[in-house]
Amino acid sequence: MRATRFFISTLKEAPADAEIISHKLMMRAGMIKRLGSGIYNYMPMGLRIIRKVENIIREEMNRAGAIEMLMPVVQPAELWQETGRWDKMGPELMRVKDRHGRDFIIQPTSEEAITDVVRSEIRSYRQLPVNFYHIQTKFRDERRPRFGLMRGREFTMKDAYSFDRDTDGLKKSYQIMYDAYTSIFQRFGLQFRAVAADNGAIGGSGSHEFHVIAETGEDALVYCPTSDYAANMEAAEALALSDSRAAASAAMTKTATPGKEKCEDVAALLNLPLTATVKSIVLAVDADEGKEKQIWLLLLRGDHELNEVKVSKVAGLANFRFASESEIVEYFGCKPGYLGPVGTVKPVNLVADRTVANMADFVCGANEEGYHLTGVNWGRDLPEPVVADLRNVVAGDPSPDGKGVLAIQRGIEVGHVFQLGTRYSEDMKATFLDENGKPQLLQMGCYGIGVTRILGAAIEQNYDDKGIIWPTAIAPFEVVICPMGMDRSEAVRTETENLYQALLAAGVDVILDDRGERPGAMFADWELIGVPHRVVVGDRGLKEGKLEYVARRGGEAVHVPVAEMAAFIQARLAE
Template identity: 80%
Template sequence: MRASRFFISTLKEAPSDAEIVSHKLMMRAGMIKRLGAGIYTYMPMGLRVIRKVEAIVREEMNRAGAVELLMPVVQPAELWQETGRWNKMGAELMRVKDRHGRDFAIQPTSEEVVTDVARSELRSYKQLPVNFYHIQTKFRDERRPRFGLMRGREFTMKDAYSFDRDVDGLKKSYQAMYDAYVRIFTRFGLEFRAVAADNGAIGGSGSHEFHVVAATGEDALVYCPTSDYAANMEAAEALPVDSTRGAATQALEKTATPGKSKCEAVAELLGLPLARTVKSIVLAVDNEDPAKKEIWLLLLRGDHELNEVKASKIPGLSTYRFANEAEIVEWFGTPPGYLGPIGTKKPVKVVADRTVANMADFVCGANEADFHYTGANWGRDLPEPLVADIRNVVEGDASPDGKGVLAIQRGIEVGHVFQLGTTYSEAMKATYLDEAGKPQPLVMGCYGIGVTRILGAAIEQNFDDRGIIWPTSIAPFEVVLCPMGYDRSEAVKTEIDKLYAQLSEAGVDVVLDDRGERPGAMFADWELIGVPHRIVVGDRGLKDGNIEYQGRRDTEATQVPLAEALAFIQGKLAA
């Protein structure tokens, strides 16, 4: 590719609405152009990266035995109504009507459509297993689209769906996809981590997320450096800090804590560690009959935080909301800040985190303004609670596998694999006939990769103050040739054209910058764009028979004999 025949549109400054590094750099490098909120045109430079990501995904999906098809972006509402997701998805699902008034969805994912394909095409156990995938445009009507391609409304995703006879078959298909994802992200050249995850709205029995590790990531990844344990924060198991409960050594006392409504302030006033305090979180569960509304009190150690996903897993709390102040006063007799499990005004359901359940002589609210109880103990001062893991883990917690302690790093989710089971096949009556001729529900798996999100995640992991640093495998170009005086020096033109032809014939994705730009502007463009390998050819170097090589991460250039340039570059690309 010659730069004069391509489209390069770099900017010195990012638009004011660009918030994070990847968004700013993609806009500055001319890779995307904003059309509307969360909607972008992929410009030629950015599209080259997308196509390379897609190529790697396709190769590994095909290698894993998946079969490509292409499902429509616009899907009939009837399919979504069969599974109940037409209403369950909420406002994120873009709904439209055609000229006849019929309802359609702009697909955010394709479980319903692929299950419809399966129920009409997969009739016998002899056709199983099978895995269909496609790479297709998706649309999710984000309430607040932001961060460029990281949280846009329109995006490209690879989604695959496996169909098996039984759970054992699903596990094999799931493992095949898990292994394929490891190969995909390894080939991308990114540092990544696969973590156990919550299934969320997709449903099913088990899942893993694939995260690109980046300090700017939205998600907290929990892992044990001395074992294989890894999970996202939502799914990471929090063991009790103390394995057993100590004996009570203090009497229960109602202690004045005027104006101290936070655990931190109470601990400071009483001269106690924050870890001796217990904080109260009040949840409400509504019922069709308002008189049967349920109020729940969740108890956490003062320095711990509630994990809302874990809370929703407690039987009876799947539809919880946080209680309002009027409800709190009605059930506890006091405004928030002094709440506790002892002496509530009306009965509440108490759930203690595992750590709180093993605490003795703790401090909690007295359900009276300006007062807390000290020396509170389970069994003696209040009934034994329902015990559940409801907190976020913290660094230094014991690993659930017993092989060390937990650490936390930030990550950007770019892939997710699910064991769906029969969630969709049962709802849509997708069955096959077994050996006995009896219908059985298809057992499904679901596997997604955010193709366009990969671009943002890769940049968040790989950049400096000059611009993007692409891994070679997904860079828009592998090598850029920068001539010094291409239109002024016949020697430079001759040698760089020859090198360009050699590299092209060798299958190297090379771009020759023949635009006639000044060296400073030319170098700045390609450093911003992030091409990983740069060759400079100039009269000065040619007099000594050399060209100049500099990798995008290198601080200095290297002189390379002109006669060895092709082999040198091939060696760098193979490294």
């Protein structure tokens, strides 16, 4: 590719609405151009990266035995009504009507569409297992699109769907996809981590997320440096921080704490560690028809934070909400800030986090404004609670596998694999006939990669003050040739063309910058764009029989004999 025959449009400054580094750099490098809120044109430079990402995904999916197809962006509402997601998805699901007034959706994902295909095509166990995938545009009507491609409304996604006859088959298909994803991210050249995750609204049982490691990532990844344990914050198990409960050693005493509503302030006033305090969180579950509303009190140690995903898995709390102040006053006789489990006005459902359940002589609210209780103990002052894992882990907690302590790093989710089981096949009556001729529900897996999100995540992990540093496998070009005065020097022009043709013949994805730009402007463009390998051809070097090579990632200039440069570049690309 010659630069004069390509489209290069760089900016010195990022637009004012660009928020994070990947958004700023992609806009400055001319890779994307905003069309509307959360909607972008993929410019030629950016599209080259997307196609390389897609090609790697496609090669590994095909190698893993998945079969490519293509499902439509617009899908009939009836399919989504069958599974209940027409209502459950809420405003993120873009709903449209055709000229006849019929309802459709712009797909955010394709579980319904693929299940509809399979229920009409798969008849016998002899046709299983099967795994279909496509790479297609998706749309999610984000309330607040931001961060460029990281949280846009329209994006490209690879989603795959496996179908098996039983759970053992599903587990095998899941492992094949897990391994394929590992190969995909290794080929991208990105630092990543796969972590156990919660299935969330998509349903099903086990799942793993794949995260690109980046300090700017939105997600907290929990892992044990001395074992294989890894999970996202929602799914990471928090063990009790003491193995047993100490005996009570203090009397329960009501203590004045005027104006001290937070555990930190109470601990400071009483000259106690924050770890001796317990915070109270009040939840409500609205009544089904014929039943009464329920109020729940959850107890966490003062320095811990509630994990709402874990709370939703406690029996009876699947549909919880936070209680209103009027509900709190009704049940506790006191405003928030001084709440506790002792002496509530009305009975509540009490659940203690594992760590709290093993605490003794703790401090909690007295259900009276301006007062807390000290020396509170289970069994003596309170009935034994229901115990559950309710909190977020913190660095230094024991690893659930017993092989060390936990650490936390930031990551950007770019892939997710799910074991869906019969979540969709049951709703949509997708069955096959087994060896005995009896219908059985298909076991389903779902596997997604955010194709366009990979670009933003890769940049968040790979940049410096000059611009982007692409891993070679997904760079818009592998090599850029920068001739100095090509229009003025016959020697520069000849050696530039010779190297360019040699690299093309060797299958190298090379661009020749023949725009006639000044060296400083030329180098600045390619450092911003992030091409990983640069060759400079100039009269000064040619007089010594050499060309200059510079690696984008912190490389020093290396002078290579003219005749050896093509082989040198190929060797660097092969590393």
